[in-house]
Amino acid sequence: MAAKSSSSEPGTVRPGGRTARTRAAVRDAVLAGLVEHGYPGLTVEYVAEHSGVHKTTLYRRWGGVDGLVAEALGLAGEDAWTPPDTGTLRGDLRALAHGIVDTFTAPGTAAAPTALIAAAFQSERAAEALRAFHRERFARCGPLIARAVERGEAPAGTDAGAVVRAVSAPLFLRLFITREPVDAAVADEAAEATLAAVAAGAHVTTAG
Amino acid sequence: MAAKSSSSEPGTVRPGGRTARTRAAVRDAVLAGLVEHGYPGLTVEYVAEHSGVHKTTLYRRWGGVDGLVAEALGLAGEDAWTPPDTGTLRGDLRALAHGIVDTFTAPGTAAAPTALIAAAFQSERAAEALRAFHRERFARCGPLIARAVERGEAPAGTDAGAVVRAVSAPLFLRLFITREPVDAAVADEAAEATLAAVAAGAHVTTAG
Numbered sequence: 001m002a003a004k005s006s007s008s009e010p011g012t013v014r015p016g017g018r019t020a021r022t023r024a025a026v027r028d029a030v031l032a033g034l035v036e037h038g039y040p041g042l043t044v045e046y047v048a049e050h051s052g053v054h055k056t057t058l059y060r061r062w063g064g065v066d067g068l069v070a071e072a073l074g075l076a077g078e079d080a081w082t083p084p085d086t087g088t089l090r091g092d093l094r095a096l097a098h099g100i101v102d103t104f105t106a107p108g109t110a111a112a113p114t115a116l117i118a119a120a121f122q123s124e125r126a127a128e129a130l131r132a133f134h135r136e137r138f139a140r141c142g143p144l145i146a147r148a149v150e151r152g153e154a155p156a157g158t159d160a161g162a163v164v165r166a167v168s169a170p171l172f173l174r175l176f177i178t179r180e181p182v183d184a185a186v187a188d189e190a191a192e193a194t195l196a197a198v199a200a201g202a203h204v205t206t207a208g
Numbered sequence: 209m210a211a212k213s214s215s216s217e218p219g220t221v222r223p224g225g226r227t228a229r230t231r232a233a234v235r236d237a238v239l240a241g242l243v244e245h246g247y248p249g250l251t252v253e254y255v256a257e258h259s260g261v262h263k264t265t266l267y268r269r270w271g272g273v274d275g276l277v278a279e280a281l282g283l284a285g286e287d288a289w290t291p292p293d294t295g296t297l298r299g300d301l302r303a304l305a306h307g308i309v310d311t312f313t314a315p316g317t318a319a320a321p322t323a324l325i326a327a328a329f330q331s332e333r334a335a336e337a338l339r340a341f342h343r344e345r346f347a348r349c350g351p352l353i354a355r356a357v358e359r360g361e362a363p364a365g366t367d368a369g370a371v372v373r374a375v376s377a378p379l380f381l382r383l384f385i386t387r388e389p390v391d392a393a394v395a396d397e398a399a400e401a402t403l404a405a406v407a408a409g410a411h412v413t414t415a416g
Binding site for chain 2: 170192
C-alpha cells in the first residue's frame with residue numbers, strides 16, 4: 001500500500017518485468033550505499049555505478065538521493081511478509097518479537113534496516129518512507145489481532161498497530177536508544193508484557 | 209555513577225570550579241556541533257572554537273571527537289534529575305512518559321538528545337555513553353519501584369530498569385523508528401500498558 005503511492009511507475013510494465021528489475025537493482029544499490037557510507041555519504045553517482053542505471057535516469061525518475069532512499073524503503077514494504085499464525089496470541093507475539101531480534105542481531109539482515117533508521121535522522125523523505133513502511137506492516141497484522149479476538153485472547157476493539165508497536169518497542173529501544181543487547185529472553189519478556197497489557201484492555205482503541 | 213568512571217578528572221577541582229566550567233563549555237559546544245552538523249560533521253576545531261578551550265587541550269584530555277561526544281553524554285548523566293514521586297505508580301509512570309514526550313516535542317530540548325541518539329549509529333563511543341547514561345537513569349528509578357512495591361502496586365522483585373524501559377519504549381519507537389507523532393494520549397497509553405504488565409508480574413526479575 002505504502003509503496004504504491006510513493007511510486008510514479010507507469011502501470012504498463014508488469015511485476016517481474018524490466019521496470020521491476022530496474023527498481024530492485026536501484027533499491028539494492030541504495031541499501032548498499034547507505035550501509036557502506038551512511039546517508040550523508042550516499043550519492044546518485046554511487047547508485048548509478050552499483051545499479052547499472054544511468055545517472056540521468058535516476059535523477060529523472062527519483063529526483064535525487066532523498067527520492068532514491070524513499071523508493072528503497074517503499075520497495076521493502078512491497079515484500080511478501082505476512083504475520084505469524086501460530087494458533088495463540090502468545091505464540092504470535094513471541095514470533096513477532098523473535099523475528100525482530102533475529103533480523104537485528106544478524107549483521108547480514110540488520111545492516112539495511114539499520115541504515116534506513118539512521119537515514120531518517122537526516123532526511124524527512126526517509127522518515128516519511130519509514131512511517132509508511134510501518135503503517136503497512138501494522139495493517140498486515142490486523143488478521144493476527146482479529147484471530148486473537150475471535151479466540152477470546154484480546155478484547156474486541158484491540159488495535160493491531162498498538163499491539164505490534166507494544167511488542168516491538170522494547171526491542172527497538174534496546175537496539176537504538178539505550179544501546180543494550182537483545183536476545184530471546186528479552187523477546188519473550190516483550191511478548192509477555194504485551195499479552196498482559198492486551199488482556200487488561202490497554203490497547204483497545206477508544207476512537208474510530 | 210556512569211559518568212564518574214568515564215571521567216579522568218583530577219579529584220582536586222571541586223564542582224563549580226574551573227574544571228567544571230571547562231567541561232560544561234565543552235559539553236555545550238559538542239551538543240551544539242552535533243545539532244548543527246551531525247556526528248559526521250563534528251570536528252575538534254568546532255568544539256575548540258565554540259568552547260574557548262584550546263584544540264591541543266581537547267586532544268590531550270579527550271583524544272578526539274569520539275571522546276568529546278562520550279564526555280558530553282557523561283556530563284548529561286551527572287545532572288540532578290530525580291524520578292517523579294506522585295504517590296501512585298500510575299502517577300509516576302504517567303509523569304515519566306509525559307516527561308519524555310515534553311522533552312522530545314519541544315525543539316529546544318529535543319535537539320541535543322536526538323543528536324546523541326543519531327551519533328550512536330556512527331560512533332561506538334557514543335553508543336557506550338548512551339548505554340551508561342540509561343543505566344544510570346534506570347538506577348535512579350529504583351526508589352520509584354521500591355515505593356510501588358511497598359504500596360502493593362507492584363509485585364516484589366519488579367525490576368526498575370524493565371519498568372522504565374517499558375514505559376519509555378513506545379514513545380521512542382514512535383519518535384525514532386516508526387517516525388509517528390507522540391502526544392499526551394500516547395504517553396498515557398504507555399503508562400497504562402506498563403501498569404498492566406507490572407501488575408501481571410511481567411517485569412519481575414527472575415535472576416540476579
